[in-house]
Amino acid sequence: MNESVDLEKQAITAQPPVPSLDRMRELARRLGDPQRRFPVIHLTGTNGKTSTARITASLLGAAGLRVGLYTSPHLERVNERLVLDGQPADDEAFARCVGAAVDAATPMAERPTFFELLTAAAFGWFAERAVDVAVVEVGLLGRWDATNIADGRVAVVTSVGADHLDYAGSLDGVAREKAGIVKPGSRLVLGDVAARFDQVFARTPAADVVRLGAQFAFDNGRPDPAGAGRRGDPRTPLAHYDDVLLALHGTYQQTNAACALTAVEAFVGHRLPADVVEAGLATVRAPGRLEIVGTDPPRVLDGAHNPAAAAALARSLAEEFPGQRWNVVYGALRGHDFEATLAELDPDRIAAVLCCEPASPRAIPAQELVAAAGRLGLRPALALADVTTAVRHALEQAAPATAILVTGSFYHLTEARRVLTSTR
Incomplete structure (x- = not known):
């Protein structure tokens, strides 16, 4: 990156x-x-x-x-x-x-x-x-x-x-x-x-x-x-x-x-x-758009970086993964309404929000994301050092009923995919 x-x-x-x-x-x-x-x-x-x-x-x-x-x-x-x-x-x-x-x-x-x-x-x-x-x-x-x-x-x-x-x-x-x-x-x-x-x-x-x-x-x-x-x-x-x-x-x-x-x-x-x-x-492929990179539990990548995209993602997850709870790895960039984007996630279906900073000079500090998640009732919300650490933490906390969703900026999907696919 x-x-x-x-x-x-x-x-x-x-x-x-x-x-x-x-x-x-x-x-x-x-x-x-x-x-x-x-x-x-x-x-x-x-x-x-x-x-x-x-x-x-x-x-x-x-x-x-x-x-x-x-x-x-x-x-x-x-x-x-x-x-x-x-x-x-x-x-x-x-x-x-x-x-x-x-x-x-x-x-x-x-x-x-x-x-x-x-x-x-x-x-x-x-x-x-x-x-x-x-x-x-x-x-x-x-x-x-x-x-x-x-x-x-x-x-x-x-x-x-x-x-x-x-x-x-x-x-x-x-x-x-x-x-x-x-x-x-x-x-x-x-x-x-x-x-x-x-x-x-x-x-x-x-x-x-x-x-x-x-x-x-x-x-x-x-x-x-x-x-x-x-x-x-x-x-x-x-x-x-x-x-x-x-x-x-x-x-x-x-x-x-x-x-x-x-x-x-x-x-x-x-x-x-x-x-x-x-x-x-x-035969079409769309990497990073509700891309399923693993199962047991499901591991999903989606670059939903604004409220409308997050709302569409939430609807799709509810239909294709009914009853599933998620460990969410989230990162965002300046210029996007990250709090309104996080607000589209259903607190009842979120087990944890693991915040990290994408590899970009416009990355929003993880602590800002944690604060926004807390205001929205998305708890627990943790700040992790980087994308790799956040994804590994999500994997450690995963269970049959708790899947992994990496979303927000496209800039952290690549590293997340590498970690998720190497540990399948």
Whole structure:
């Protein structure tokens, strides 16, 4: 995780004082504007955008297309952010494309941020490999995000929630910033977006807008009897599909799958064959999203870093693990409402909250988390020295009726996974 800390420090210190895409556009021009050499499906959302991007890429791959996928953050290696046909960039390709971006940036008067360099590298790699389509996830909000120099043929907004208010100012501001990725003539897919924001998205230059519930959904969602994920009957504006397996856990993944399937059909312009839908949904993976890494007792990783994500996590745990009590390993970063996030946990189902500090310069001190947990009645709450110590303590206290949940920031999931999987 030291690599992630160093890169984040670099990104923080390089933040521009005024939102602008000028630096990113200049960097892309110096590389030959690679983002113009392939079509793009562009995704943003307070929650769900990474999973939806992964599902979208899986469906496109199952349809026989050559697919680039750009997501963030990574969990173990930065290469994970650049994916081609389901495989992360190898070290040689990653170094070459990042090196080209760095070389292009050298003469620039204003130094690009780490995220801008990485985005340029991704676009360069996708152009080099002649992808049929790139699935591109926004890093922050949308309008001023480095990825927004690409013109998405399809734009997806998975959700609008109370996160990054330090940038957007209000929920309406969040919606406006996310609407900023919609380009003239594109198709817009709206997921779990409240009706109060309809006018925001109605003012976008999209040629067509489809909404969750009205035009598409994942009907009759339920846990798969064999424990392989979820089953249900997805419907889109173009088709209905019966009894399809989605190889992801969590009720919220049903919405993500419905958004992804609708976006893919909007992109290709026709319904997908049933076998393509079945293959795409049955093979998708979403690390760190209700990821079950062990049993007896269950060991679950989920990067629920804001109140809406924590509420969705709580609903999913109640359905898929009824009656289970949890030792919760929790860490959070500045900029997120950690107390409201913790408030979504059910005190009756929490055996202990083990607070630690993720490997990030924005980590909230564990004692602050303990104090917040105490105010919410989540007891006992303990401050542990680091993620490894917290996870090992959770394991020592685990019992058949007490499972382990690691949640909060994505920045401590990697180390937690290593400890949990090495002690199975």
